[in-house]
Amino acid sequence: MPSTVIAPLKIGDLIIDPPILQAPMAGFTNAAFRQIVREFGGAGLLATEMVNARGFVWMYEHEAEHPDRLWGVGDEPRPLAVQIWDNDPETMAKVGKRLVEEYRVSVVDINFGCPVRQVTEKAHSGSYLLREPQRMHAIISKLVVACAPTPVTAKIRLGCHPNNVNCNEIAKVVEEAGAAALTVHGRTAADMFRGNADWDRISEIKAHLKNIPLIGNGDLDSAEKVVAAFERYNVDAVMIARACLGRPWLFAQAAAALRGEPVPPEPTLQEQRDVMLHHYQLVVDRFGEEKATILMRKYACCYAQGKRGARHFRTHVAKVSTAAEFHAVVEEHFPLNPVQ
Numbered sequence: 001m002p003s004t005v006i007a008p009l010k011i012g013d014l015i016i017d018p019p020i021l022q023a024p025m026a027g028f029t030n031a032a033f034r035q036i037v038r039e040f041g042g043a044g045l046l047a048t049e050m051v052n053a054r055g056f057v058w059m060y061e062h063e064a065e066h067p068d069r070l071w072g073v074g075d076e077p078r079p080l081a082v083q084i085w086d087n088d089p090e091t092m093a094k095v096g097k098r099l100v101e102e103y104r105v106s107v108v109d110i111n112f113g114c115p116v117r118q119v120t121e122k123a124h125s126g127s128y129l130l131r132e133p134q135r136m137h138a139i140i141s142k143l144v145v146a147c148a149p150t151p152v153t154a155k156i157r158l159g160c161h162p163n164n165v166n167c168n169e170i171a172k173v174v175e176e177a178g179a180a181a182l183t184v185h186g187r188t189a190a191d192m193f194r195g196n197a198d199w200d201r202i203s204e205i206k207a208h209l210k211n212i213p214l215i216g217n218g219d220l221d222s223a224e225k226v227v228a229a230f231e232r233y234n235v236d237a238v239m240i241a242r243a244c245l246g247r248p249w250l251f252a253q254a255a256a257a258l259r260g261e262p263v264p265p266e267p268t269l270q271e272q273r274d275v276m277l278h279h280y281q282l283v284v285d286r287f288g289e290e291k292a293t294i295l296m297r298k299y300a301c302c303y304a305q306g307k308r309g310a311r312h313f314r315t316h317v318a319k320v321s322t323a324a325e326f327h328a329v330v331e332e333h334f335p336l337n338p339v340q
C-alpha cells in the first residue's frame with residue numbers, strides 16, 4: 001500500500017487517472033492489444049505504436065490509405081496518445097494537426113528515444129535527436145502550435161550514450177518548447193535494453209522541470225514495483241512497456257495497489273489462455289486469418305513467457321499459419337501448469 005495518496009497525472013488539461021501509462025511499442029500496441037488492455041482497466045493513458053510522420057504525409061498526398069498503425073484510432077475510447085517520429089518540424093506539425101483535427105486524439109507524443117538504426121542512423125530521428133536539442137526544440141514548438149489546444153508530449157532516453165547523458169538539459173528544452181509532459185526511459189540509446197533502468201537519474205530530472213510532469217519508464221513488471229517507483233522516485237506517473245505484453249492485466253493490478261486495495265491475483269492459466277484466444281479473434285477480425293495468425297505468433301509467445309513449457313509452446317506456435325493450427329497448438333501446448 002502506498003504511504004501517500006498518488007494524485008492523477010495532468011497533461012495540459014487532460015486528467016490521467018490512474019497515473020499509469022501503457023507505453024508505445026512498435027509492432028505490438030495496435031488497436032487489438034489496446035482493447036485487451038482497456039478491458040482489464042487500470043491504464044490511465046494508452047498509446048499507439050510509433051507512426052512515421054513522413055510516411056503519413058506521403059500517404060495522404062497520394063490519397064493512399066492511412067497507415068495501418070492508425071487502425072482504430074478514429075473510433076476507440078479516449079484518452080489515447082498517438083506517437084509520431086521524424087526530424088522535420090514542418091512534417092511533424094502537418095501530421096500533428098491532422099491527428100488532432102481529423103482523428104481527435106487526446107495527446108500527440110514525439111519519439112525521441114528509439115535507438116534502432118533504421119530510425120537513428122538512416123533517418124536521423126528518434127534518439128539521434130538527443131544530440132540536437134535545438135532541433136528538438138524546433139520540432140516540439142512547431143507541433144505545439146499546430147496541435148493546440150491538444151497537448152504534445154515527448155518521450156526520451158537518458159541520452160545517446162553513457163558518456164553523454166544529457167537528459168537534464170533536454171528536459172529543460174522540452175519544457176521551454178511547450179511540451180505538456182516528459183516521459184523518460186531510464187537507459188541511454190547505446191544501452192538498448194541492457195542493464196537496469198536508472199531510476200535515480202530519472203528522478204533527478206524532476207528538479208530541472210518547472211511545471212510539466214515527469215513520467216518514469218523502465219523495468220516495471222509488478223504492482224509492487226509500480227508502488228515503489230512512486231514512493232522512492234520523484235515521478236508524477238509511470239509507464240509500462242514489455243511487462244504488459246503477456247500480462248495486459250498488470251495495469252489493473254498496479255492501479256489497485258496504488259489505491260491501497262488488494263492486488264487482483266494473476267488470472268488462472270486457463271483464463272490467460274482465453275484472453276489470448278480473444279486477442280487472436282480481434283486480430284483475425286481485422287487482418288484476416290493468414291496475416292493475423294502470423295502476427296499473433298509473437299503475442300502468443302508473450303502470453304506464454306515465464307510459464308512452465310513456454311519454450312516448447314514457442315517452438316510450435318512459431319510455425320502456425322492457419323487458425324486451425326493455431327487453435328490446435330494452443331489446445332495442446334499452451335502451458336496449463338504453473339511454474340512450481
Ligand SMILES: Cc1cc2nc3c(=O)[nH]c(=O)nc-3n(C[C@H](O)[C@H](O)[C@H](O)COP(=O)(O)O)c2cc1C
Pocket residue numbers: 023024025026027028049050083111113114155185217218219220239240241242243
Ligand atoms: C518491441 C518494442 C517496441 C517498442 N516500440 C516503441 C515505440 O514505438 N515508441 C517508443 O517510444 N518506445 C518504444 N519502445 C520502448 C518502450 O516504450 C519502453 O520505453 C521500453 O521498453 C522500456 O520500458 P519497459 O522496461 O517497461 O519495457 C519499444 C519497446 C519494445 C520492447
